[in-house]
Amino acid sequence: MNPQNRQLQEIVARAEGEIGQAANLHDLQLVKSRWLGKKSELQGLMKLLGGLPKEERPAFGQRVNQAKSQVGACVRLREETLKEADYLRTLEERRLDITMPGRRRQAGALHPITLATRFIEDVCISMGFEVAEGPDIEDEYHNFDALNTPDDHPARDLSDTFYIEDDVLLRTQTSTVQIRVMETHKPPIRIIAPGRCYRNDNDASHSPVFSQLEALVVDKGVTFADFRDTVDIFTKRVFGEQIESRFRPHFFPFTEPSAELDILCSACKGSGCNVCKGSGWLELGGAGMVDPNVFRACGIDPEVYSGYAFGFGIERVAMLLLGIPDMRMLFENDVRMLRQFRSYKGVHQGSGASS
Ligand code: PHE
Numbered sequence: 001m002n003p004q005n006r007q008l009q010e011i012v013a014r015a016e017g018e019i020g021q022a023a024n025l026h027d028l029q030l031v032k033s034r035w036l037g038k039k040s041e042l043q044g045l046m047k048l049l050g051g052l053p054k055e056e057r058p059a060f061g062q063r064v065n066q067a068k069s070q071v072g073a074c075v076r077l078r079e080e081t082l083k084e085a086d087y088l089r090t091l092e093e094r095r096l097d098i099t100m101p102g103r104r105r106q107a108g109a110l111h112p113i114t115l116a117t118r119f120i121e122d123v124c125i126s127m128g129f130e131v132a133e134g135p136d137i138e139d140e141y142h143n144f145d146a147l148n149t150p151d152d153h154p155a156r157d158l159s160d161t162f163y164i165e166d167d168v169l170l171r172t173q174t175s176t177v178q179i180r181v182m183e184t185h186k187p188p189i190r191i192i193a194p195g196r197c198y199r200n201d202n203d204a205s206h207s208p209v210f211s212q213l214e215a216l217v218v219d220k221g222v223t224f225a226d227f228r229d230t231v232d233i234f235t236k237r238v239f240g241e242q243i244e245s246r247f248r249p250h251f252f253p254f255t256e257p258s259a260e261l262d263i264l265c266s267a268c269k270g271s272g273c274n275v276c277k278g279s280g281w282l283e284l285g286g287a288g289m290v291d292p293n294v295f296r297a298c299g300i301d302p303e304v305y306s307g308y309a310f311g312f313g314i315e316r317v318a319m320l321l322l323g324i325p326d327m328r329m330l331f332e333n334d335v336r337m338l339r340q341f342r343s344y345k346g347v348h349q350g351s352g353a354s355s
Contacts, residue, residue: 004060005063008042008045008064011041011045011067012071015071016070016074018031018034019032019035019075019078022078024086028075028079035075036068036071042071109339111333112318112338112341113330115322116314116317116321117314119321120194124192124215124234126237127234129190129191130192131191131192132180132192132193133177133193133195134171134176134177134180135171135176136170136171136198137170138169138171139167139169140156140167143161143169143176144156146297147175147179147254147294148253148291148294149253149254150253155172161199161200162199162200162208171198172199173311174193174194174197174214174311175254175311177214177216178294179297181193182298182300187219187300189219189307190216190217191216193213193214194212194213194214195212195213196209196211204327204328207327211313211314212285213312213317214309214311215311216290216307216309217230217308218295218307222305223306224289226308227289227308231310232245235263235284238321239263239266239320239321243266243269244264244270245261245284246262246263247259247262247287248260250286253291255308255309256288256289256291257288258286258288259286260287261287261310261312262281262283262284263281264281265279265280265282266282266320266321284312285310285312286312287309287310288309288310289308290307295307
C-alpha cells in the first residue's frame with residue numbers, strides 16, 4: 001500500500017473513532033466539521049493534488065473523495081443512532097404511568113348568598129310573587145326622593161351613601177325597585193327584588209357591599225292583616241314552622257305605619273342564646289304599609305290602592321339558614337368554608353343555625 005493510501009486510511013480510522021465517541025448531536029456536528037470541513041485534514045490532502053505527477057492525480061483525487069464519503073456515511077449513521085436514542089429517551093421520560101391515581105377536578109358550588117337568595121326566591125314564587133330587578137347604580141330620585149325621604153335625612157349623607165357624582169349613587173337599599181316597578185307597572189303588583197346594596201359601613205356585622213331582598217304588594221283593598229299574615233307565612237316557610245315573627249313599631253320614610261320585623265331566634269327557638277344575645281328574637285329587616293306619598297310619586301292613586309313592603313339583608317338569612325357564625329366568612333371566599341354548602345333545598349330542616 002502506498003504511503004498516501006495508508007495516510008488516508010489512518011485519517012478515516014481516526015475520524016470514525018471520534019464520530020463513534022460523539023455523545024450527542026451537538027458534539028457530532030463539531031466532529032463532522034473537524035473531519036469534513038474546509039480546514040480538515042482530508043481537505044488539506046486535496047491541496048497536495050497539484051504537486052503529484054499528472055497520471056496519479058485522478059486516482060488520488062478519487063481516493064480522497066472516497067475517504068470523504070466514507071467519513072460522511074459514518075457521520076450519518078451516528079446521527080441516526082443518536083436521534084434514535086434521543087427519541088427513546090423522550091419516550092421514557094414522558095411515559096404515562098396509568099397506574100397513578102388521577103387528579104380529581106373540584107366541582108364548583110354556588111355561593112351561600114346565592115343559595116340563600118334562590119331559596120328565598122323559591123319560597124316567594126310559591127306564594128305568588130314575581131322576581132323583579134333594578135340597577136345597582138341609581139339616582140337620588142329612586143333611592144331617596146320618590147321614597148319620601150326628606151332632603152335632610154341622615155341616610156343621604158356622604159358618610160352613609162356612596163355617591164359617584166352629584167345625582168348618581170350606589171343604591172343603599174332595594175326599595176329603589178319598588179319605585180321602578182310602580183313607575184312601569186299597573187297594580188296588582190306582587191314582586192320581590194333581590195340585589196346588591198352599598199353603604200359606607202364596614203365592621204364585624206356590616207359589609208360595604210351586601211344583599212337585600214325587597215317584597216312589594218300593591219292592590220285594591222290590601223290590608224295590614226294581609227300584610228301580617230303574608231309575612232308570617234313567609235318567615236315560617238323560610239326559617240321553619242316553629243319560627244314565629246313579630247312587628248315592632250318603627251319608622252321608615254316610605255312606609256306608614258312602619259315596623260321592624262323580628263323572627264324567633266332560629267338557633268334557640270326563643271329561649272335565649274348567644275346568637276340572639278339572650279332576647280330570644282332576631283331582627284330581620286324593615287316593613288310597613290306603602291306611604292301614600294310613594295304611591296303619588298309613582299302615579300298610583302292612594303285612595304284606590306294600598307299595599308305593603310318589607311325588606312331584609314340576605315347575608316343575615318344565609319348565616320341563620322346555614323349556621324355561619326361570622327358575616328365576614330361570606331366574603332373571604334375560603335373554599336374550605338364554601339364547599340360545605342352546596343345545596344339550598346330544605347336548608348332549614350338540615351344544617352340550620354342550631355350549632
Ligand atoms: N329599605 C329598608 C332598609 O334598607 C327596609 C325596608 C324595606 C323597610 C321595605 C320598609 C319597607 O332598611
